[in-house]
Amino acid sequence: MRILVLGQGKTGKLVADVAAERGHSVHVLDAKENKDAAALTPPFVAGFDAVIDFTAPEAAVQNMRACLATGAKMVVGTTGWYAKLADMRGLAERRGGSLLHGTNFSVSVQAMLQLATAMGAALKGAGYEFRITETHHVTKVDAPSGTAISLGEMVQNAAGVDNVPIEAIREGDVMGLHVLEASNASDRLVLTHESFSRRGFAEGAVRAAEWVVQQKPGSYDFRDIYTKL
Template identity: 70%
Template sequence: MRVLVLGHGKTGKLVAEVAAERGHSVHVLDAKENANASALTPPFVAGFDVVIDFTTPEAAVQNMRAVLATGAKMVVGTTGWYDKLPDMRSLAERKQAGLLYGTNFSVGVQTMLQMAKRMAELLKNSGYEFSIEETHHVTKLDSPSGTAISLANTVKAAAGITDVPIKAHRVGDAAGLHVLEARSKADKLVLTHEAHSRRGFAEGAVRAAEWISTHTGCYDFQEVCTKV
């Protein structure tokens, strides 16, 4: 498979390494080479089976518009752009392109989301208050993280509540820590996911690219993570 990786940051570099390890041909574009999505011309995009984006929220939207308009397949691991999701979904569907996005491509995080849903269902109307703390590296652009927001939304829907407060911390080179706490007057339960490196995210993103390469439409990684 021919893979184009957009973004040459820490996660983008690792995605490229993992894709190469899995036998794919990989080309990487950094921000300077692709300012305002200028490199993503239809002939250039046609040279790849799938595009993987780990850039910034602003760049990701420009990249999606350019890539999806050609009918190509794309994985977006960048977060912070979901206010534009309806537009991107519509574009993918109109052009019969493929878009797979997610706040986190780690299998462990996806498992945590399922466990959080079940925990919230079991504790519903039992006097528990939920809260989330997340910690990431100091260069992470969005705060709170997309994963923390997904976790909060999962708990709110399952528990039938309107608010789950999130505390966000940016410390050093932290790969990612998410802690969900359910506290009552009698006790507390804690669900934790700690990433020791970014490799779990990279592996998930590459597997997602392999999956979307044969599909059209728009998908949340939570919907398809058990298939990739």
């Protein structure tokens, strides 16, 4: 499979490495080579089976506009752009492209999201207060993280509560630490996920690309398909 990786940051580089390890042909474009998505012309994009984006929110939207308009199949691991999600889904549908997005491409994080739903449902109406703390490296652009926002949404829907508070901490080179806490006057329940490396994100993104090229055009959320990989 021919994969185009957009973004040559730490995660983007690892995505390229993992894709090559899995036997794929890989081409990487960094921000300078692809300013304002100028490199993503229809003939160029047509040379790839899948595009994987790990850039920045504004760049990701520009990249999606350029790639999805050609009917490309995209996996977007960048977060912080979801205000444009409906627009990007619509573009993919109109042009016969595929958009597979996710707040986190780690399979174990997806398991945490499912556990958060179960936790919220089990404690519904029992007087518990929920809070989330997330810690990431100082260069992460969006705060709170997309994963923390997803956790909050899961708990709110399952427990029937509003506005689960999220504390975002940026320090050092922390890969990702998410803590969901439920407490009342009697006790406390804590659910924690800690990433030691970006490799889990990279492997999930490459496997997602392998999956999406086999599917009909459309829009997919990684949380709905990760068990199929």
